[in-house]
Each structure stands twice: as structure tokens, then as C-alpha cells.
Amino acid sequence: MINFRDFTADQKHNFNVEAERCADIARRSRNDVTFCGLSAVRLLGITEPKYKRKMDTAVQVCVHKPGQRTRLTGVHFIMWTLPFNTESIQFGEDMIEVVDPVTAAAQLLRYVEKEEAVVLFDALLCRNARNREQTLNDLHELLHVAQRFPGKLKGQWALQYTREGTDSAMESRLRLKLVTNGFQCPVVNHQIVHPQTREIWFADLAYPELRIAIEYQGFDFHSSRASLAHDSRKVTALQGTDWNVLPITYEEISSEMAWNRFVDTLTTLMRARNASENYFVA
Secondary structure, three states: OOOHHHOOHHHHHHHHHHHHHHHHHHHHOOOOOOEOHHHHHHHHOOOOOOOOOOOOOOEEEEEOOHHHOOOOOOEEEEEOOOOOOEEEEEEOOEEEEEEOHHHHHHHHHHHOOHHHHHHHHHHHOOOOOOOHHHHHHHHHHHHOOOOOOOOHHHHHHHHHHOOOOOOOHHHHHHHHHHHHOOOOOOEEEEEEEOOOOOOEEEEEEEEHHHOEEEEEEOOOOOOOHHHHHHHHHHHHHHHOOOOEEEEEEHHHHHOHHHHHHHHHHHHHHHHHOOOOHHHHOO
């Protein structure tokens, strides 16, 4: 069952738009239809990656063989011969059938760069995801079947860098950028217990042995007073436990000059904490 409480405002909007389109297709089709790929990702509330080329705006429908394709307008058929599970989603009086999350993500691999495939897989395994362990096992199983499908090799590469328990796509991109810049992969959402207050905090990215935390300052989360206050308490609490906290914004990740400054700061801090050379090996 879909838990709409976990959807962001954008995901709710995408769901409503896509569900309306899919319901219209299902009503017009003479056959049962199963929605897949980008349509399924939007209906399931999975965070979308960035695409390497413009996506087809048509609704995506799964078929097992070419003969099942029809002349329905507004539909892009995706051939998928591998087995998959389905889920029914209620939208008003309509029932919409979609492929399982792992299959939907695998069908998007053809449209994304390998780094964004990591973002996509992270989204399947985020902190609020259901059955993360089962999903990870399903990803492993799907990406190591003998049969080829578009994006399979890319998916195998991405799975090496995928981590469970992430919170946002930008945190995934930041983690991967650290790795590609030669740093050891940081721990995701590392739990820290304040020794005096016993408060529990989660560092977005962390090097626990060095007591270094990296906090992504995203607009979506920090756009309210409550979230800003939470973030301020978090940074103060972590600093009080002898953790060094490095905040970083989208602009700093995107700017070459700002990113180089951040890398220099992190490197200097690691060396001051007597980090071994292993921390600087991807």
C-alpha cells in the first residue's frame, strides 16, 4: 500500500498528474495495462533522477512481446521480458496497475547516467522505504540475471556505490562526488548520541573514526523556521561532542571554486585528525 505521508509536495503533484493520465489510458484500452518505467516511479513516489536526454512525455506501459503493443495515443510501450511483480493503486474509482519498484527503476536505467543510477537506487533504499533489505536483494538478483536488458551494466556499476538509509537525492550526489574526488565513502545517516543529554542525532554523511560530519543544507528541508531551528540545534549538539561539522549547500557543490575550497577544508581537517591514507582512496 502506498503511504502518501512519505511523499514530498512534488511527489504528490507528480502522482496526481500521472495517475490521471494512466487512469485515462486504462479506460481507453481494450486490454489490461500495467504501467512501468517513469510512470511507475511517479505513481510509487520514488525520487526521480536527472535524465541524460529528454524523456518521452508519453505514459509508459509494459509489454512482454511486440505483438502486445497497440495504437493507443499518448503511450510509449516498453518491452520487458523479465519477470516482475505488480501493485494496484487506487485513484478515485480507478485501479491502476504498476510494476514493482525495482523493475520500474531498472527500466529507467537506459535514460540516466551511471551517477544518477546511484541516486535512483538510493531512493529505493531511503530511510522511509519499505522492505529495504528485500529491495536490495531484489536489485542484486535482477542485475545479475543472465538475460540482458538496457542499462544492465550501468546498474551493476551503480549498485557498488548504492547505500541504504539515505534522505535525499542531493545527499546521494554529494556522497558520490566525494568518492569520485578520491575520498573514502562516508557513512550515511550515522547515529550520534549526545553523552550528556542522550539526544539522538543523525549526521547526513560522516567519517565516524575521525568525528567529522558533513551536513547538506538543502532548500527543501531548510525552508521553514522549524527545520532551521532543528538544524541549528543539531550542529550545536554535534560540535559539543567534539565532532567537526562541515555544512555544504547546493551552490557549493555546483561551483568549482566553492567545491575545491570544501575539498581543501575536508582534507586539512582529516589530516589534523591524523587520518590514514586510506581515507583518501576511492
